[in-house]
Amino acid sequence: MDPVYAPTKDHYDIGFVLLPGFSLLAFSSALDPLRMANHLADRRLYTWHLVSRDGRPVSSSSGLETAVDCAMEEGLSLDLVLVCAGVDVQHHCDRDTLGWLRQLARRHIPLGGVCTGGYVLAQAGVLDGYSCTLHWEHISSIHEALLFPAVTFTPQLFVIDRDRYTCSGGIAPLDMMLTLIGRQQGLELAEAIAEEFLHERIREVGDRQRTPLRVRLGRTHPKLEEVATLMEANLQEPLSLDELANYASLSRRQVERLFQRYVDCPPLKYYMDLRLLRARLLLRQTHMPITDVALACGFISPPHFTKCFHDRFGHSPSRERSRRCDRVADLASSPSSPSSPSALRPDASRVGEA
CATH class of the missing domain: 1.10.10.60 (Homeodomain-like)
Known part of the structure; x- marks a missing residue:
């Protein structure tokens, strides 16, 4: 599929939205290739910003708390926004987050999901008419529950469909970001990053995710x-x-x-x-x-x-x-959880469409 960005652009701003319980491994696999691209190119090709719902630190699924740069409502000029999620993702689809993602989509800002972040994008309705992927465990559940009929879920490691970027968990984000860097900065740089990370090959869009x-x-x-x-x-x-x-x-x-x-x-x-x-x-x-x-x-x-x-x-x-x-009850009583009861169930507007 066609790359979103013109390959001649010198600098890209990437936003990482961290949701509670996000996968630290998947997030790092998406972020570190950008850092290494800057290092090997000896100039700033990429800048990244960490974002949370309210600007407060977010705990990953391993319990490690990560500070962020800003809240969702703060204006940022970004070239790509990646939603990083993980366990119990369905309980973090609050109205504020979904509304913000819809606003970004209306502004034609490219969007993506890391690990289960694609579920949040689908819940927001910004994947309707697109192909995407999630971890295979969640894809099977979505198919059984007949959720998101306007979205095409595939078992691929990652999917780049026009201005939507989604990938499964683990180290699959590494391959997606290396592919993106290869399109924007050239394959030579992407391969050099893979070599630095001892990643023997950059897996392609067509590679399937479930281990044989x-x-x-x-x-x-x-x-x-x-x-x-x-x-x-x-x-x-x-x-x-x-x-x-x-x-x-x-x-x-x-x-x-x-x-x-x-x-x-x-x-x-x-x-x-x-x-x-x-x-x-x-x-x-x-x-x-x-x-x-x-x-x-x-x-x-x-x-x-x-x-x-x-x-x-x-x-x-x-x-x-x-x-x-x-x-669910523990999440609802947690001080860091959204107080709105809508955070504990699918957005009503999306359920009606499903």
Whole structure:
């Protein structure tokens, strides 16, 4: 897709909006390439400003408090604004933040999201008609809850769609910013920054974010990867072991041996684990009724789902949901949290559109 900025511009001002619980790793991965670009070029190519809702310091998900330069309402002339978020992002979409982002969009200031920052942009409505990405855990939850139908979510590491920049968590922001720097300042500088960071290659827009099974488990077998991929693609309507074996052109016994050798567990237990982990994500990240969560993860009987969930995690699905409510209550009572009750639920105008 076309770069937003003209490559001949000498200097860019970047704003980083820090929301409570932001990912420190993702934020650093986005900021440090700008610092290194200045260092290697021996001149100020980039200036950055840290922004919070009220100008007060913000705590990351690790508890580290970060001072900021200014509040959202203060006027800044910026070339790009990146929203940095993390855990419990849905509880930090207060009206002031969403309104400010809409105002920036009306001024045609390019916007982006780091880690779960794209969720905030989608909630503000400034991603309607765009492609974007989030961490794969949140994408699955959004699809299940049918949120943001005007936004196209992809499983890519990062997406640059016209004047919108979004990336998943971890170190994916590093690749997005290196790509941006390469477009603005030349590929040679971007590659030099990657070399300084011992980053062996700049991953591209088309790279997908979920780690392949062979990387998670080490050396493995292509047929095992094929069966595991089939499992991940069929969580709502699970396939039988015979069906999995048939699709992979294997016998049932061969599938069992592959899982025993490389994963050290029976294939159906691995499959059940995938479904239960998906269920836990939906319980944590959506308001779906527990019965709907059970159905979305392939459990026809709610009692069977409850038993399997308890056996795996040591507590019931309702307890998992109540833990989420406890976190919401803690956020609401925190002095640093917005006092408006709208901060604890999606913006009403956006819900109506969804």
